[in-house]
Every structure is written in structure tokens, then in C-alpha cells.
Amino acid sequence: MSGTRVSRRRVLKTGATALGGGALALGAGAAAQAQAPAIGTGTQTGRTFRGLVRHAATLDVQEMRLLPIDPRQVVIRSLAVAPCYTIVRGALAANAIQRAEVPNHCGFGVVEAVGAMVKRVQAGDRVVVAGTSQCGQCYQCLHGRPDYCQFTFFSNAPGVEPFAPFAQLRDGTPVYAQAGIGGMSEIMTAFEEYCVPVFTDLPAAQLTLLGDQLASGFAAGHAEMVFQPGSDVVVFGAGPVGLGAVQAARVMGAGQVIVVDPIRYRREFALKMGATTTLDANAEGDGIVERIRELCRGPNDRRFAGGTTWGRAGNAAMSRGADFVVEAAGLEALPPKTERQPDPTNVKTVLQAWDCTRAGGHVMLMGFTLQPVPFPGVSLALLGRTLHPGQQGGLHVMRDIPRYVKLIEKGRIDAASVITKRYTLDQARQSVQDTADRTIITGVVEFT
Numbered sequence: 001m002s003g004t005r006v007s008r009r010r011v012l013k014t015g016a017t018a019l020g021g022g023a024l025a026l027g028a029g030a031a032a033q034a035q036a037p038a039i040g041t042g043t044q045t046g047r048t049f050r051g052l053v054r055h056a057a058t059l060d061v062q063e064m065r066l067l068p069i070d071p072r073q074v075v076i077r078s079l080a081v082a083p084c085y086t087i088v089r090g091a092l093a094a095n096a097i098q099r100a101e102v103p104n105h106c107g108f109g110v111v112e113a114v115g116a117m118v119k120r121v122q123a124g125d126r127v128v129v130a131g132t133s134q135c136g137q138c139y140q141c142l143h144g145r146p147d148y149c150q151f152t153f154f155s156n157a158p159g160v161e162p163f164a165p166f167a168q169l170r171d172g173t174p175v176y177a178q179a180g181i182g183g184m185s186e187i188m189t190a191f192e193e194y195c196v197p198v199f200t201d202l203p204a205a206q207l208t209l210l211g212d213q214l215a216s217g218f219a220a221g222h223a224e225m226v227f228q229p230g231s232d233v234v235v236f237g238a239g240p241v242g243l244g245a246v247q248a249a250r251v252m253g254a255g256q257v258i259v260v261d262p263i264r265y266r267r268e269f270a271l272k273m274g275a276t277t278t279l280d281a282n283a284e285g286d287g288i289v290e291r292i293r294e295l296c297r298g299p300n301d302r303r304f305a306g307g308t309t310w311g312r313a314g315n316a317a318m319s320r321g322a323d324f325v326v327e328a329a330g331l332e333a334l335p336p337k338t339e340r341q342p343d344p345t346n347v348k349t350v351l352q353a354w355d356c357t358r359a360g361g362h363v364m365l366m367g368f369t370l371q372p373v374p375f376p377g378v379s380l381a382l383l384g385r386t387l388h389p390g391q392q393g394g395l396h397v398m399r400d401i402p403r404y405v406k407l408i409e410k411g412r413i414d415a416a417s418v419i420t421k422r423y424t425l426d427q428a429r430q431s432v433q434d435t436a437d438r439t440i441i442t443g444v445v446e447f448t
């Protein structure tokens with residue numbers, strides 16, 4: 001891991017240490033403890049393929065040779081992949097890194113071979129490779145929180161190399177898949193715990209969005225935090241994740257859907273996805289919290305007649321605000337080519353998301369914020385706001401991805417429109433650059 005990389009797993013590393021230690025006993029560490037023997041036939045060991053590789057000071061398409069897989073791994077021929085914003089700083093940085101790595105942490109493709117112990121998928125299945133596993137056996141999965149499946153968080157344990165290299169460059173340099181998944185190469189190998197088979201004719205470019213961005217954003221509104229019909233929803237950040245939350249608000253029947261973003265074209269895009277009001281984070285400045293409270297104050301000041309404001313009561317500020325708030329802005333990993341966000345660290349945005357939630361309301365923090373965020377202790381104690389962690393929006397991949405497929409088939413989720421640019425593998429580096437520049441909503445690399 002490079003020192004400048006901002007990846008979801010790196011950020012979660014500290015918090016996941018305890019989980020990771022426990023997960024060692026799962027057997028998930030088979031690859032870490034010893035290089036698995038080749039399965040023999042059908043694993044495609046030695047097959048050559050191409051992919052985007054971050055190595056030394058470069059990010060280029062290179063030829064690789066597939067190494068033997070673990071008995072619980074799957075060989076997948078990639079069909080489409082969408083680079084996640086969280087990888088851009090590490091992928092595009094100019095510093096030289098020793099470890100060669102295929103970037104990203106999700107993808108979509110066809111299963112071509114399976115290890116001897118794989119049960120979930122078989123050759124020929126089309127699979128979403130999700131950013132979070134769902135093993136179904138660990139403590140977290142058994143206690144209803146597969147969004148924190150220990151198989152995923154095992155990979156965060158300090159000093160532990162959970163995933164063996166999956167390929168070699170021509171000169172023999174081992175190549176790792178970022179987070180054990182990668183995605184931006186013609187061949188992926190993934191443990192079956194990350195693979196979700198989908199049985200549909202939908203195009204690969206749409207289905208790959210269910211591995212991370214669109215699925216994470218949509219999950220924000222129904223998986224752990226559940227938008228209520230007619231409720232006031234606020235979404236900070238109209239990127240691929242935030243727009244997923246906007247679509248969830250539309251599907252769940254929210255009343256107002258207020259979207260905050262500094263980028264003009266993204267605000268306009270949000271209106272097409274279901275936003276009812278958009279606000280420019282830069283133009284509103286520090287007044288944005290009061291503006292949102294005003295928008296959510298209800299039809300009158302009569303608290304006995306449905307007004308959500310308490311008029312001139314001394315504690316009026318406590319009682320006004322949105323029912324549900326999603327913070328999906330995140331920090332600015334690299335300066336964009338579009339409008340800048342008001343606070344590149346995202347600390348201010350997190351505090352605004354907290355402050356514009358009504359007493360008793362719900363707020364989910366999905367964006368990364370690396371600096372400490374000072375929450376007033378009294379508001380934490382007394383306002384009854386429920387704070388939800390935004391790790392993939394609470395997505396339970398095996399439960400939720402198949403139902404999102406049905407919602408796309410029925411036209412309830414619009415996965416086609418959020419793809420605003422397509423690339424070939426040879427243009428994959430540009431897809432990462434455009435993601436960093438924020439000149440696209442979602443870019444998809446299609447493999448032919």
C-alpha cells in the first residue's frame with residue numbers, strides 16, 4: 001500500500017484490526033499462510049492476459065501470466081469494470097511503489113474456472129464481484145451484519161498479507177489484485193465469498209455498477225437506514241454513490257429529495273435521478289444548514305398540526321431538519337477539473353450533514369474524512385440522531401444485489417444513465433483520470 005493511497009480498506013484498517021485477528025481462524029487466510037497448490041486442470045494457470053497495473057511510478061496496461069488459484073478462488077473473465085473514486089489518488093500518484101497491483105475493488109465477468117472447494121458459482125455464471133464479501137459463516141454474518149463480513153475485514157489486519165499475488169509480469173514481478181479483487185484486468189481471481197452470481201440478460205456495463213458505487217448508494221436508503229415514504233431526504237454529493245442514494249429515495253417514495261453538490265452538471269443530473277431540490281454547496285456556504293432546515297420545516301409552525309418546526313421555541317433549532325441525510329461527498333482526493341468543493345477535507349460537510357438532521361432523524365456517513373470531526377457532545381447525547389456507518393451503505397451483497405438486478409429490469413433503478421463514458425482496456429488509465437477529474441458521473445471500461 002502506498003503512503004498516499006486513500007482506499008476504503010486502508011481507512012478502515014485501524015477499526016478492523018480486532019475483527020481481522022478473529023477472522024484468521026476462519027480459514028480465510030489460506031492464501032496468506034501458504035501458496036496454494038495448483039488445482040491441476042481447469043484453473044487456467046499460466047494463461048496470459050492484459051490489465052492496468054500500478055507499478056514503479058507508472059500506471060499502464062501490461063501483459064501478465066496467471067498464477068495458480070486457491071481452492072476457494074474463482075477465475076473470472078472480465079466484461080466490464082467501473083473505477084471507484086477511492087482508488088484515484090493511489091493509482092495516479094507519481095511515487096514509485098515496489099508492489100505491482102491491479103487497481104480497484106469490484107468488477108463483473110464470466111466464471112471460467114473454479115477452485116476445487118468453490119460451491120457458490122460454477123463455470124459459465126455471470127458474477128458481480130463486490131467490494132464486500134458475504135461468507136455467511138463468520139460472527140458478523142451470523143449476527144446480521146454481512147456488510148462487516150470478517151472475510152473482508154480480515155484483509156485489513158496490520159502486517160498480514162491476506163491475498164497472494166494472482167499473476168506475474170513478464171519479468172516475473174508478482175502482481176497483486178487491490179483488496180484481493182482488482183478488477184481492471186482481463187482476468188480477475190476472487191474468493192467465492194465476494195462473488196454474487198446474477199441471472200439476467202442485462203448488459204455487463206450496468207451490472208458492474210452493482211459491485212460498488214451504485215449499489216452502495218442505493219443501499220444507503222434501505223439496507224440499514226430505511227427511508228420512509230413521504231420523508232425528507234438530503235444527499236450531500238451527487239457522484240455515483242450519492243446518485244444511488246437519490247434513486248433509493250425515489251424508489252422508496254421519499255417526499256423531498258434535496259441534493260447538495262458544488263458541481264453544476266451533477267446538480268442538473270441529480271434532478272433527472274429524482275432530486276426535487278438542488279443546492280450549490282459553494283453558493284450556500286455556511287448557511288446551508290439553515291437553508292435545509294427551512295426546506296424541511298413543514299407546512300406551518302403549528303407543532304400540533306404537523307408542523308415540523310417548533311416556531312419560536314427556544315430549542316427550535318433542535319427540532320428542525322431532514323428525516324434522513326446521506327453524506328456521500330467525501331474528501332477531494334485530487335483537485336478536480338470541475339468546481340471545487342468548499343472543504344476538500346470534508347470535515348465541514350460531515351458536520352453540516354449532522355446538523356441538518358432533525359432530532360430523532362438518521363444520518364449516514366459514506367464519504368471518507370481523514371481528519372478528526374468535532375461533534376458537540378451534547379448533540380450526540382441529546383438529539384437522538386442515529387449515526388449509520390456508510391461501509392457500502394450497509395449492503396448485504398448476496399441479499400441485495402439480486403434484488404437490485406430485478407429493480408433495474410423493471411426500470412425502477414436507472415443504471416444506464418449514470419454511465420456517462422465508456423472506455424476500452426487501452427483507455428483504462430484515462431478512465432481513472434476522468435474519475436479523479438470529476439468530469440464524468442461513472443466511467444465503465446468494457447473488455448472485448
Ligand SMILES: [Zn+2]
Nearest residue numbers: 084086131212
Ligand atoms: Zn469503492
Ligand SMILES: [Zn+2]
Nearest residue numbers: 135138141149
Ligand atoms: Zn462473513
